Amino acid sequence: MSLNGTLHHVEINVSDLDKSKAFYSWFLVELGYQLYQSWDKGFSYKKEETYLVFVQTEEKYLDKTYHRSATGLNHLAFHCDKELIERLTKQLQEKAWPILYLDRHPYANGVEAPALFFEDPDRLKIECAAY
Known part of the structure; x- marks a missing residue:
């Protein structure tokens, strides 16, 4: 079966890497994901061929908070x-x-x-x- 068109990965910048890691380490494991990568500024979880990446937002961008109703995800x-x-x-x-x-x-x-x-x-x- 071809992987054409399937989602490869999504990368999400986070304001507090430790809080996000604690949250997603619980949630994604409950969904059957496994830790895929881990480094100083980020981590990822993978299930089958798709993975989610979480990266610490650079300091200079932390003042810009996320809101789901704004343009974007x-x-x-x-x-x-x-x-x-x-x-x-x-x-x-x-x-x-x-x-x-x-x-x-x-x-x-x-x-x-x-x-x-x-x-x-x-x-x-x-x-x-x-x-």
Whole structure:
């Protein structure tokens, strides 16, 4: 099977590498990713042929904060079955990590399939979708 057209990798600059590493080391491992690379200013996790890279933002750019409604990336969405969504929801609650759209959870996506929405340490929205 050809890999043409499949996503190779995504690189995301983060404001605090340690906080992001703690968060993504938990979350991505729950999704079946494995640590792929690690160096002074970054790390990556890989699943099959796709990997996500997280790099410490340079000091001179740290004053420019991220907002998902501005031009650029809005959110990352991952396929998750209902059981994984339930497990992640419980773990987020145990960590006291805010769940977005809690009043409509787990159907905040407007369809009759469960989804989970939350933010990473830089407020990048994460979606886990069972549809």
